[in-house]
Amino acid sequence: MDWVNAVVQGTLLGGLYALFAAGLSLIFGVMRLVNIAHGDLIVLGAYLGLTVVMATGLHPLLALVFVVPTMAAIGYVLQRGILNKTLGDDILPPLLVTFGLSVILQNLFLEGYTADPQKMNAGALETASVSVGGLSLGVLPLLTFGIAIFVIASLQFIFYRTPLGRSFRAVSDNQEIAQLMGLNKRHIFGLAMALALAVTAIAGILLGIRTSFDPTAGGARLIYGFEAVIIGGLGNLWGTLVGGVILGVAQTVGAKIDPGWQLLAGHIAFLVVLAIRPNGLFPRVSG
Amino acid sequence: MPEPILSLRKLEARYGDFQALYGVEMALNEGEVLAIIGANGAGKTTLLRSVSGLMSNAAAQVVYHGQPIGALRADEVAALGIALVPEGRQLFPSLSVEENLLIGGRLNRKGPWSLDAVFELFPVLKERRAFASTALSGGQQQRVAIGRALMSNPDLILFDEISLGLAPVIIKSIYEALPGIVGDGMSAIIVEQDVSKALSVSDRVYCLMEGRVSLEGRSRDISREAISRAYFGVE
Numbered sequence A: 001m002d003w004v005n006a007v008v009q010g011t012l013l014g015g016l017y018a019l020f021a022a023g024l025s026l027i028f029g030v031m032r033l034v035n036i037a038h039g040d041l042i043v044l045g046a047y048l049g050l051t052v053v054m055a056t057g058l059h060p061l062l063a064l065v066f067v068v069p070t071m072a073a074i075g076y077v078l079q080r081g082i083l084n085k086t087l088g089d090d091i092l093p094p095l096l097v098t099f100g101l102s103v104i105l106q107n108l109f110l111e112g113y114t115a116d117p118q119k120m121n122a123g124a125l126e127t128a129s130v131s132v133g134g135l136s137l138g139v140l141p142l143l144t145f146g147i148a149i150f151v152i153a154s155l156q157f158i159f160y161r162t163p164l165g166r167s168f169r170a171v172s173d174n175q176e177i178a179q180l181m182g183l184n185k186r187h188i189f190g191l192a193m194a195l196a197l198a199v200t201a202i203a204g205i206l207l208g209i210r211t212s213f214d215p216t217a218g219g220a221r222l223i224y225g226f227e228a229v230i231i232g233g234l235g236n237l238w239g240t241l242v243g244g245v246i247l248g249v250a251q252t253v254g255a256k257i258d259p260g261w262q263l264l265a266g267h268i269a270f271l272v273v274l275a276i277r278p279n280g281l282f283p284r285v286s287g
Numbered sequence B: 001m002p003e004p005i006l007s008l009r010k011l012e013a014r015y016g017d018f019q020a021l022y023g024v025e026m027a028l029n030e031g032e033v034l035a036i037i038g039a040n041g042a043g044k045t046t047l048l049r050s051v052s053g054l055m056s057n058a059a060a061q062v063v064y065h066g067q068p069i070g071a072l073r074a075d076e077v078a079a080l081g082i083a084l085v086p087e088g089r090q091l092f093p094s095l096s097v098e099e100n101l102l103i104g105g106r107l108n109r110k111g112p113w114s115l116d117a118v119f120e121l122f123p124v125l126k127e128r129r130a131f132a133s134t135a136l137s138g139g140q141q142q143r144v145a146i147g148r149a150l151m152s153n154p155d156l157i158l159f160d161e162i163s164l165g166l167a168p169v170i171i172k173s174i175y176e177a178l179p180g181i182v183g184d185g186m187s188a189i190i191v192e193q194d195v196s197k198a199l200s201v202s203d204r205v206y207c208l209m210e211g212r213v214s215l216e217g218r219s220r221d222i223s224r225e226a227i228s229r230a231y232f233g234v235e
Helices: A002-031 A038-056 A060-086 A092-113 A139-161 A163-173 A175-180 A185-210 A218-232 A237-257 A259-276 B044-052 B074-079 B097-104 B115-121 B123-127 B138-150 B168-181 B195-201 B224-232
Strands: A129-132 A135-138 B006-015 B018-028 B033-037 B062-064 B082-085 B156-160 B187-191 B204-209 B212-218
Touching: A002 A038, A002 A135, A002 A139, A002 A163, A002 A185, A002 A218, A002 A237, A038 A060, A038 A092, A038 A185, A038 A218, A060 A092, A060 A185, A092 A218, A129 A139, A135 A139, A139 A163, A139 A185, A139 A237, A163 A175, A163 A185, A163 B097, A175 A185, A175 B074, A218 A237, A218 A259, A237 A259, B006 B044, B018 B044, B018 B212, B033 B044, B033 B195, B044 B074, B044 B082, B044 B156, B044 B187, B074 B082, B082 B138, B097 B115, B097 B138, B115 B123, B115 B138, B115 B168, B123 B138, B138 B156, B138 B168, B168 B187, B168 B195, B204 B224, B212 B224
Parallel strands: B033 B187, B033 B204, B082 B156, B156 B187
Antiparallel strands: A129 A135, B006 B018, B006 B062, B204 B212
């Protein structure tokens, strides 16, 4: 039963990893941008949530009402003001600029919030659990997994059922021809980054409720996000959820074998998938 | 004499060090169909890219409805009512046939063209509306590309080598559909290597050679010999 429990807990943890990864997957899918600052943007979402909670006394989940639109606005301005200027045939400029952005964000966090670990208090939600088939499942992990499914289903709906999603896919397919349809690619990329950072805000708040975070916490989240995206297949949102779950299960099963193996087991699972299926399990795009 | 809908004034275009167009002068009147012919590398596609905003030029080199548009982006040019059917179709592979058409109509310009009107013109597209655009034959893809451009209800439509890579019977059927497309006051520029096809559907013709206009005249008056001279630069 302990092993089943490890797998179930890992599956639920995978929901959080999928949320880390969804924004990465989205912006890579639309504009082939690899965002090295993504983990720090998740942490920015957590710090913004903390700020709202401290200023208003709201429950952290209610802080989403402020943090999601704020992060979306930051995403749009960041894309229009900086990142659009780095996009082109050469993949190096966006990598370098987002790496620089990562360094800047970490230093801003240090200046604004000190190096001390922080955490948001979600009250009884953090310890509440339900018993299912002899397993005790935390309400917060269940809620996180449910939110991950809702977010990915929503992104899937936006991508495949709305005019905005049509525009995302058209620009992703062929930027030049998309402009002939009257699409301003700079604006479309801005909207894609806004959407990605809205999701990142949700991931950041859930991270800040689940565990403590500090100014350097983004690096690990970036790696988990990358691993989930690559395991699932580049640009495939449901694949990203599966990637997150595989990563989460590998970590909890690894921890079950030996507590020191938790992170190692996740990375090994990633490397095994990469060795067997270099394009991930469910690739949508190549190149 | 009414003002031309489109004027090219000493249009120059470059790809880095390579100059593709040298001071091209051209005028297109409202409701007129203009054919541009010329050998490979003559600058025909470059000319359409300049008009559609895919290449940036000095603003005053391209004048549309009296407005200098040479420096506008392609999306801004599209909003003014200029649509391009690009060489090689270039449909969006991740969009279905219907989605390719709908995205062509996203500017919501007023006019006779709608999804139903395109399906009436090309019934095969209605049957295959849910297909991936890549699953269609070349001729069907060309119909989608034409329909996608029409969905924006343009005042000026630019066709770039619409016969390229298609079977003769398909080319014939597409050219038979053209008069029904460019009626109702819509103007058109047709870039084409098939000279006889281009002359059959156009009011006037320009021939380009090495980036310069080598011949201009009314399509029905122009002689084969004059075209050969202008096309190849030999007597």
